[in-house]
Amino acid sequence: MSPLRPGATIGILGGGQLGRMMATAAAQLGFDVLIYSPEDDPPAGRVATGAFQADWDDAEALSEFARACDVVTLEFENVPVASVEVIEAAGKRVLPGAKSLSVSQDRLTEKTFLNAHGIATAPFREIEAASDIPAALESLGGKGVLKTRREGYDGKGQAWVHDPAEAESAWQKIGAVPAILEGAIAFACEISVLVARSQTGATISWAPPRNEHENGILARSTVPSGLARAIEDEARRKAMHLADALGHIGVLALEFFVLPDGTLLANEFAPRVHNSGHWTPEACQTGQFEQHIRCVAGWPLGDTHRLFDAEMLNLIGEAGYVDPAKLGKNDVLTLYGKREARPGRKMGHITRRLAPRKD
Structure with missing residues (x-):
């Protein structure tokens, strides 16, 4: 596939906050974006060029959507594989493809795949x-x-x-x-690695953040992780190996448990941009959303050099209503445009730039 020129149309399957942030990044690079979502008035649709509202099993709507796009990507891993196959049958590539989706959608398949490729799990x-x-x-x-x-x-x-x-x-x-x-695993902490793989097979990753959860939901991601460089490097190698094994194109996140002795056990992976990488646009030369669009468009990978230490704080439920006057001078607020706050619902996040990196 030849690199897309600005003005081309990128389709996104899914209309939530990840699609919204990808659409914004795509617009910055000069692309038009169409959203496909079963939801009425999805957050991503309000920042895109246009939106298709139809069910995942509506083959006619999927085919029409495909014809309107130059290439299609996705914002979450539960897009039915059958929907991807309809779009591919209409002659348009879906990146990442059905393999990344099918492996990640089933935990048994996923963990078996990880183990088969030398990535240990619990x-x-x-x-x-x-x-x-x-x-x-x-x-x-x-x-x-x-x-x-x-x-x-x-x-x-x-x-x-x-x-x-x-x-x-x-x-x-x-x-x-x-x-x-x-x-059950007695782990010391959790980290994740976000890796991007281009259409030429080139891979690059960001610094692994340390992740803290509350009630099963990510609450905070912090970089640097505080772990030894050797542990971080091993985690990055495993994530890049996974992306290669899948033939993945785009951003992928692999989560790890870190045991007290530094051993890494993979938890799960997401074949998409990821909540634990939301700090990257404000703290790195190239953030995860721009990088994903670069991959999908066939452009070279951007530099992932970290410019700042940072922490990302999720805004969940009623905490999503933030008084801008209370933000610190180094805080960057991103709200997801969701109409209603509900318990456990991610409404936005704050990225807090900490010290500039000196290296």
């Missing part, structure tokens, strides 16, 4: 029914977290199991659907 067992849990729990040391194989995020679709007697209640809590039971 031990896990496949769970098809509540009756599978007691034996799996015993094999994992007596404590684990039950996770739906598909669609769970931000702590949803998960239940801790500390005793075989809790098997049935945990199974019902996650909706009695196919799952995995993952062994």
